[in-house]
Amino acid sequence: MRYLPLTEADRQSMLEAVRATSVEDLFRDVPKAARLAGPIGGLPNHMGELEVERLLGSLAAKNIPAGSVPSFLGAGAYRHHVPATVDHLVQRGEFLTAYTPYQPEVSQGTLQVLFEFQTQVALLTGMDVANASMYDGATSCAEAVMMANRVTRRKKAILSGGLHPHYRDVTTTDARFIGFEAVALPAAPTGGEDLLALVDDKTSCVVVQNPDVFGHVRDYTDLAAACQAKGALLIVVVTEALSLGLLTPPGDMGADIVAAEGQSFGNALNFGGPYVGLFAVKDKYVRQMPGRLCGETVDADGRRGFVLTLSTREQHIRREKATSNICTNSGLCALAFSIHVSLLGEAGITQLAQLNHAKAVQMADKLAAVPGVELLNDGFFNEFTVKLPKPAAAVVEELAKRRILGGVPVSRLYPGEMEDLLLVAVTETNTDADMDAFAAALSEVLA
């Protein structure tokens, strides 16, 4: 029990101080029928560090790490190279083991990081202000819809068929239980949907994604203007935050809210979490925004400092009238995001985004040259959809046997639908050899 500092002698003297005969005596308010007599059954006793490493190591060894093979998986989670510096700094105990900065005088480190993170997110998305992070992109999207409902006092959201189906599902789950209408359009693998035709005077928002889940990049400038004319907000979702280094940002297109997944910067794949939700809005909506906010102020000596602010929107002040029930954010993941973006800087982020796009163009051409494969995208960033002559799930399974993680079958996201479609993502981590191996293996599997 290396984590427990009390000795038996300590326990005895402390029990005397509290005038109890035993530790069990301190549990006397627990109904006797529910009190276990000793350590709970059905679980092993404690293990040493070496044993735990061995056990968890054996479980880890049963997985194929994406980085150990050519890997082309995306669909909302992207494998990018994270500089060693990021994880080193994140593991500093003063960041890792701090709590929510409720005492600003001894939390200026976390608070300044959050202020800088908010600024970086605002710059990347082209929006006025951002919050200090949400759980992930999908919950950020659902919160954006709920915020649009509050702002417009309307209760119908239109969800594009290009929206990631997990994001759609999280939003429609909330719609069912929280009580608003979410109209989700059918999947649009080649694009082309008339969102505006669905907007009426009950519509609070239209939710689109860029690049969309099939990889298409789109300009939403006209849609933003049209939504505004009808009193609805435009919510733009971004699942690949690196695309913001190259594409016209949602803010420049006129988005009211941007809900994004920030995993691409600084955060490992982690089998799906923890990730970091980004949330940015126009200035006028600041007080309707969910989640934590860090603001600048001065201390008693007039020096610049930072505090959590506008907490009157939040659950710990407003309780049942709160803007959202969110309490935790993704502080440490936001820190990783922020460090990675700081390392890249203006020049690095531009080059990294261009690199991803150029490699994806190369890969798309290689795959389109494989007999029977058809590329569905005209415009894309680092991810695109191909149509195969066979069910994609079976093809991916065959590729996995050859130790290539060859993309995400679209049917994994839409069960029973579009079984011949495959989503392929390419990042700076993919070498020319990886790309050639993938194209060659696909040719073999399809032959």
Added chain:
Amino acid sequence: MSMNNQGRPSAIPAGAASFDGVTGTVTGNRGLQIEEPLIFEQDSAGRTGVDLPDVPKVASRLGAVKPRARVGLPGLAEPQVVRHYTRLSQKNYAIDSGFYPLGSCTMKHNPRLNEKMARLPGFSDVHPLQPVSTVQGALELMDQLAHWLKTLTGMAAVTLAPAAGAHGEMCGIMAIRAAHEAKGDSGRTKILVPESAHGTNPATAAACGYSVDAIPATADGRVDLDALKAKLGPDVAGLMLTNPNTCGLFERDIIEIAEAVHAAGGYFYCDGANFNAIVGRVRPADLGIDVMHINLHKTFSTPHGGGGPGSGPVVFAESLAPYIPVPYVTHGKDGFALVENAGEGPAFGRMKAFHGQMGMFVRALSYMLSHGADGLWQASGDAVLNANYVMARLEDVLTASFEGPCMHECLFDDRFLKGTGVTTLDMAKALIDEGFHPMTMYFPLVVHGALLIEPTETESKASLDQFVDALRALAERAKSGDVAYFQAAPRLTPRRRLDETAAARKPVLRWTPPVAAEALAAE
């Protein structure tokens, strides 16, 4: 000095930053306390902290979207970035550097073994949508974690999906709603929530479309059973109760409470934020609880990194087990399988993208295995012993709100400060100068000027004694009438008391380039 300088550095005139009569330095630094400008104020244009390969020369294929001209980020070399974040880290208090007795938040030791395990490439470098045949170890880990959580709680089912405690609350209340809907019982519009509940409880119930009815506390800090029974009826969907409660006390009548809620046709939700007090000693299912979230970052030591990430698995008794969200792990014919989509059954939609906070699952299981059943028994015992010890050593100088024994945290109120002019907040700020993170203040709301202290099991007797001695001395000092001392605290921190009112009145939530900021100020 203007209150609001749009994210730009405050000018620090030489000698102006005075401290206890000591004049300021030229740099604004104080020994090891280094002033660190914003990352945006350290820009050398064109600089980058990464080396990237050249971009292959291909025609871009961005469709109708134009490439953006500029983002507006600063450029720094790697050593500048390392120093920036290292210096910022040094302005933080953390459990690694000292005692963090935040009641209701549970700051215990974060073992580095957990970090090492979470960074094994077999866990950290797997994609959530890899073929399930290539992630059998990850699914097995989730299955093992589920087994631990079900065994420790005595519950029938668990979802690992929720991203945090409050997200777990949302999931639990959704399950309650789904169960009532499945029975065609639409008249239940109300959730009962005790006054002492975490603010997330009423916020969650309200977000899920329920009205919230508060239950008062008794003079001994528990739910008023008679008041509760009087509110139960066909309009009540459920009760949300924290146990041990936020006064640090075990709800003695909990079995009777559960029976009363069930008899009225409602479900019993338990906020499991305080599960660390009883983990391995009491199974919530044996208390009659239908559904409860568990904060892995509180009970099972996954670090909370300045406010997150969290992880909030939810356990369900048989009564609610069918109403869980996707995804979940099952045993298929070729090993472990993942159910990722809600089918025709009562299982409802999805709470977040992908499968939950896997990185936190690895850390929590690493902690559980390290402690084992015997270690968890000892850990909850030590947590409770430590809290009772702090209470016993302070009750002659502070005013304990309720009679003990307490569970893993002890509650005081501000009666001991009456007439001194010193507030609970002042006490907290004076504690900072003594090198301690303050306890939770002004919560729970059921007592005036609350001070809620949670030591946890990972504090030694020596660290508790040091804390108690400091707090006793401060209490004596407050009673001696030295108000000025408290009102000027903290004196020794990187920043003195911060003006939170000004921050809220005219929020400055980002840095703005100097030119734009000047234009803004001129408006």
